[in-house]
Amino acid sequence: xxxxxxxxxxxxxxxxxxxxxxxxxxxxxxxxxxxxxxxxxxxxxxxxxxxxxxxxxxxxxxxxxxxxxxxxxxxxxxxxxxxxxxxxxxxxxxxxxxxxxxxxxxxxxxxxxxxxxxxxxxxxxxxxxxxxxxxxxxxxxxxxxxxxxxxxxxxxxxxxxxxxxxxxxxxxxxxxxxxxxxxxxxxxxxxxxxxxxxxxxxxxxxxxxxxxxxxxxxxxxxxxxxxxxxxxxxxxxxxxxxxxxxxxxxxxxxxxxxxxxxxxxxxxxxxxxxxxxxxxxxxxxxxxxxxxxxxxxxxxxxxxxxxxxxxxxxxxxxxxxxxxxxxxxxxxxxxxxxxxxxxxxxxxxxxxxxxxxxxxxxxxxxxxxxxxxxxxxxxxxxxxxxxxxxxxxxxxxxxxxxxxxxxxxxxxxxxxxxxxxxxxxxxxxxxxxxxxxxxxxxxxxxxxxxxxxxxxxxxxxxxxxxxxxxxxxxxxxxxxxxxxxxxxxxxxxxxxxx
Amino acid sequence: xxxxxxxxxxxxxxxxxxxxxxxxxxxxxxxxxxxxxxxxxxxxxxxxxxxxxxxxxxxxxxxxxxxxxxxxxxxxxxxxxxxxxxxxxxxxxxxxxxxxxxxxxxxxxxxxxxx
Numbered sequence: 001x002x003x004x005x006x007x008x009x010x011x012x013x014x015x016x017x018x019x020x021x022x023x024x025x026x027x028x029x030x031x032x033x034x035x036x037x038x039x040x041x042x043x044x045x046x047x048x049x050x051x052x053x054x055x056x057x058x059x060x061x062x063x064x065x066x067x068x069x070x071x072x073x074x075x076x077x078x079x080x081x082x083x084x085x086x087x088x089x090x091x092x093x094x095x096x097x098x099x100x101x102x103x104x105x106x107x108x109x110x111x112x113x114x115x116x117x118x119x120x121x122x123x124x125x126x127x128x129x130x131x132x133x134x135x136x137x138x139x140x141x142x143x144x145x146x147x148x149x150x151x152x153x154x155x156x157x158x159x160x161x162x163x164x165x166x167x168x169x170x171x172x173x174x175x176x177x178x179x180x181x182x183x184x185x186x187x188x189x190x191x192x193x194x195x196x197x198x199x200x201x202x203x204x205x206x207x208x209x210x211x212x213x214x215x216x217x218x219x220x221x222x223x224x225x226x227x228x229x230x231x232x233x234x235x236x237x238x239x240x241x242x243x244x245x246x247x248x249x250x251x252x253x254x255x256x257x258x259x260x261x262x263x264x265x266x267x268x269x270x271x272x273x274x275x276x277x278x279x280x281x282x283x284x285x286x287x288x289x290x291x292x293x294x295x296x297x298x299x300x301x302x303x304x305x306x307x308x309x310x311x312x313x314x315x316x317x318x319x320x321x322x323x324x325x326x327x328x329x330x331x332x333x334x335x336x337x338x339x340x341x342x343x344x345x346x347x348x349x350x351x352x353x354x355x356x357x358x359x360x361x362x363x364x365x366x367x368x369x370x371x372x373x374x375x376x377x378x379x380x381x382x383x384x385x386x387x388x389x390x391x392x393x394x395x396x397x398x399x400x401x402x403x404x405x406x407x408x409x410x411x412x413x414x415x416x417x418x419x420x421x422x423x424x425x426x427x428x429x430x431x432x433x434x435x436x437x438x439x440x441x442x443x444x445x446x447x448x449x450x451x452x453x454x455x456x457x458x459x460x461x462x463x464x465x466x467x468x469x470x471x472x473x474x475x476x477x478x479x480x481x482x483x484x485x486x487x488x489x490x491x492x493x494x495x496x497x498x
Numbered sequence: 499x500x501x502x503x504x505x506x507x508x509x510x511x512x513x514x515x516x517x518x519x520x521x522x523x524x525x526x527x528x529x530x531x532x533x534x535x536x537x538x539x540x541x542x543x544x545x546x547x548x549x550x551x552x553x554x555x556x557x558x559x560x561x562x563x564x565x566x567x568x569x570x571x572x573x574x575x576x577x578x579x580x581x582x583x584x585x586x587x588x589x590x591x592x593x594x595x596x597x598x599x600x601x602x603x604x605x606x607x608x609x610x611x612x613x
Contacts, residue, residue, distance in 0.1 A: 133578075134577065137581045137585070141584065141585060144585075148592055148595075151599065153599050153610065154611045156595060156599055156600065157596070157600070157610050157611050158611045160592065160593070160596060160605070161608075161611075163585075163588075163592060164518065164526060167534075168518070168533065171534055171537045174534075174578055175536075175541075178537065178540045178544045178545070178571070179540070179544050181541065181571065182543075182544025182546065183544075231611045232611065234611070
């Protein structure tokens with residue numbers, strides 16, 4: 001179907017508009033959000049099956065041929081990420097159906113969520129840089145409001161930092177776009193790749209590459225540009241943080257992967273070496289910061305940073321196997337991180353606190369919830385046979401083959417410290433007896449509780465399934481990495497010709 | 499002309515970044531505004547400054563007789579201006595709300611979520 005690539009953008013947009021029509025009917029908004037996320041997920045699966053054989057789906061909007069019109073491109077990486085974004089939107093919608101306070105729903109949580117998904121999906125399919133910029137702004141504007149929604153003091157303080165630094169990064173990105181256009185006369189990524197490869201432009205390309213690295217590095221949460229993240233992400237309710245942690249920093253990482261495998265590959269020695277060094281420092285500083293916190297959301301939020309380090313590690317190593325590892329790691333971390341935040345939100349809903357020192361004894365009271373948390377936390381730390389193990393294994397084998405011993409040591413050490421942080425949460429929140437018993441806030445009836453936990457159960461099952469069927473996940477990721485390492489297929493699919 | 503604009507852009511960037519590092523929320527937002535103006539002018543300059551007609555072919559013409567101005571940078575800037583207008587409006591509301599809630603416009607006081 002020719003319209004397929006544009007549907008992941010149109011469906012949530014239509015959902016958001018419908019939600020705004022149903023402004024006073026909160027139940028209708030919730031159902032519209034769940035329905036359009038489910039449709040989005042279905043469409044993304046259809047797209048994935050379109051590109052399964054290695055084809056790249058290209059759509060020229062309005063039939064304007066490639067370098068002149070707006071081009072939407074879905075390759076394997078984009079299709080995988082679209083499926084994940086659909087899954088995350090669906091999980092968070094179901095979670096928010098039961099778990100979000102009425103005030104935030106009344107002030108438009110669901111339409112904002114869907115508009116953010118428009119931006120996220122748009123960024124994944126964008127085939128030219130200016131569209132990428134516009135989609136970034138769409139998702140950022142929606143995320144600004146989602147972050148500040150509710151207007152509590154910590155939220156506002158966090159929002160100011162988030163808004164300021166993200167606007168700074170957008171300004172850098174925009175300036176980079178301007179210089180690239182002046183240099184190459186095009187913003188279509190495929191044609192840019194061709195122009196940059198054909199006549200070097202040496203120094204200027206390098207400067208723009210660094211501007212993009214800074215711009216996307218801020219958005220992705222890369223060292224030393226991540227300080228806005230732990231200050232802002234833990235402030236909103238769990239549903240918002242889960243969505244942000246699953247998708248927003250990953251869009252930044254996706255943009256980095258796309259640009260630094262397609263366009264800026266003229267000097268991998270320097271550029272990718274820089275990314276690799278940044279990745280190592282990101283991992284270490286993230287995991288060390290997490291060790292000092294005693295608030296569940298804070299620990300998990302700082303861990304987003306160290307996980308981004310792993311994602312960028314594969315890009316920095318810049319080999320097919322390493323990028324395969326990056327793709328598997330993206331799949332793994334989007335699912336597990338969102339799930340952990342949702343579970344932390346469930347704990348908060350039960351006990352009214354995120355503080356490790358106040359909580360305790362949840363294993364006795366809620367064994368089901370505890371086991372879900374345990375499995376996801378161990379998957380994040382990278383224990384076999386869960387998804388995190390295979391993701392880290394692939395990355396580390398790739399690093400060993402590249403003989404980058406330092407990054408191997410860093411990745412293994414950080415993995416160990418991640419295990420420490422996760423067992424800390426486990427021991428404090430679930431295992432040790434509660435210091436003073438906290439009453440159950442707002443107990444849900446059994447059936448409702450089950451539905452509330454349903455997205456978390458699904459995500460946990462998926463992280464186990466990725467571990468069990470690691471082979472076929474590896475095949476998909478390898479195909480994505482193959483397309484990234486050999487951009488001629490992408491360029492040819494967009495521009496045609498030789 | 500390029501030299502003049504390059505200096506203007508540099509001044510806008512420097513002023514914007516300087517204001518962003520000042521402790522006052524109002525200065526912060528003016529700084530953000532200057533920064534986005536700097537970026538817009540940068541696109542304009544990098545896109546090529548030349549005198550030319552509108553890029554519209556007259557009836558019966560197949561090629562341009564005089565090289566027209568490139569419309570694309572202007573379209574990009576227009577989009578960027580609209581976006582930065584909306585975002586600045588949102589940031590103003592956010593800052594006002596923060597000022598009302600926290601009771602100060604001093605950025606250094608907003609450390610509640612840093613540790």
